[in-house]
Amino acid sequence: MALTHPKYSVAVVQAAPIWLDLDATIDKTICLIKEASAGGAKLIVFPETWLPGYPFHIWLGTPAWTIAKGFVQRYFDNSLAYDSPEARRLSAAAREARITVVLGLSERDGGSLYIAQWLIGPDGETIAQRRKLRATHAERTVFGEGDGSDLAVHDLPGLGRLGALCCWEHLQPLTKYAMYAQNEQVHCASWPTFSLYEPFAHALSAEVSNAMSKVYAVEGSCFVLASSSVITQDAVDLLCDTDDKRTLLHAGGGHSVIFGPDGSPLGHRLGENEEGLMFAELDLGLIGVAKGAADPAGHYSRPDVTRLFFNKTRARRVEHFSLPSKDATPEDIAAS
Template sequence: MATTHPKFRAAAVQAAPVFLNLDASIDKAIGLIEEAAKHDAQLIAFPETWLPGYPWVIWLDSPAWGMQFIQRYHDNSLVYGSPEAARLTAAARKNKITVVMGHAEKAGGSLYMGQWIIGPDGETIARRRKLKPTHVERTVFGEGDGSDLAVWNTPQGRMGALCCWEHLQPLSKYAMYAQNEQIHIAAWPSFSVYRGGAHALGAEVNNAASQIYAVEGQCFVIAPCATVSKEMVEMLCTDDTKKQLLLEGGGFARIYAPDGQLMHTPLAETEEGLVYADIDLGMISLAKAAADPAGHYSRPDVTRLLLNKTPRDRVVVVQPDAPQDMARHGDDEAQLVSARTDMLTAVAASTRAD
């Protein structure tokens, strides 16, 4: 019997949050979720740290200047299991839609750049953290671990997610491709800072990164991208120099097919709204037939990737009455050491052969 491939409509958000206001931003998010559902979308994706907004202060001045915003940013970041988080799961369930929320995750005293995949039943499919915050982001956010380079089964297909310049990390991308990713969420903050100067931060390079990801991984890429609102500029740009660094707009939400084609008409960069595309996973097999980098188009005898997906918890509590758990963790470490040993042995053998 022939395989039938899932078909569905996806939506990518291009909008500004209510900056540093978690409750009001969740109100806005729920409105966008409802709008997407009314247009028959089964998946909606939000930009990087959309709750409570990307912390543009880190690009505008010194860390000392930016500290005036830090407590408010912490207080308005999302905590899993909180009443605010429950509002999002309820919205997904009510509208029967998969939601991928980009947010600042507060866990204990630290913040992480999170992506939360909520199923149409309101249940959590996955929670991930940006593996390595980029440049000055490291003054605000902590790091993820190898378990965050993962692809999950969802009602729409095998879905993965990365944030912003994680799409410039070749090894991380390859780790995702190798897990048979079909739908990729590429979350971006906004292309509003240092316009005209630092081209690597602009729309041309970063949209190209999303497009290349679609072609390399032979998957659909849903790339939400926030805008910077007039209110955000007024709050953050306290002098003329800052007003030249951070501009209003910067929204470039895109959805790309596995062959790299743009699947919709873009919105103007200052316009808020949703972009939609009708996804047919059957297109993937055509792209894979040409070049599958983790399959027939690879050369594992020449290059291979070592992926350690062991969660790296800061504190591991070992209970005396749980020898099986202790053994399991030991097995994980033993497997990692074995994999490293095998790789080093293979490299040494290859070197001797040369």
């Protein structure tokens, strides 16, 4: 019996969050989820730290300046906790729209923040809550890090094998290989706005970042849905209080893309300042054709020469245990 391959529509977000306003950005998120579903999409992908917007302030001034301007407190307070009414609104929106959501967010857990992606199923239930393995450069002044359990690919009915990474995780060869080795078919790449340090840092440019997404598609022989946000002039004015800061951050920066497993571009791209959704049709049958030429974790690998050691165990900062009492039986000890 011949295999059948899912075919379905996807939507990739290119839009501006309401910077440092969690509730307003959730309202906008729900509108985009409804729009994607109305357009026939079964999957929607959002940018990195879409909620409550990427913390560009950390690249613009000193830590003391970010505290004095109130950015540190506001960013913490407007980050999303999973056990909150705000999170339940998002779960309900996915359920009502019957769509799978990959949402980029700043996750608040206790007193710490993490760059996260929340995968929500069309029933509103959580598929996964992953964290960026290591925050990049200045991001480490704000965010903690994930662990090997966050490099996971999920087999989803009707969608295929789906995984997700954030931003410069796509620059890490071993991180990518860990995903390829799990036979990922649809990859959700969350990126911030591509207008920081332009034109001073080419490595942060849309050209380089979109090249990473394209190479990921070809290397992994998978579809890549790469979502980036737009930054508005209002947000620039909020974040930049001096002329020198305004030379570092500019309005625009939206460069969302979708690539097929051979690296070919899919869907109609939006303008740099344009907000909206990119739609594309995926045919997972194309993956077998691409992998027939080169499967990096399969027939095109040489494990006798190079191989990856991959620790998928979740890291626990506290391990709870108790010592058996003097009256404990062998059964009690075995059960402890």
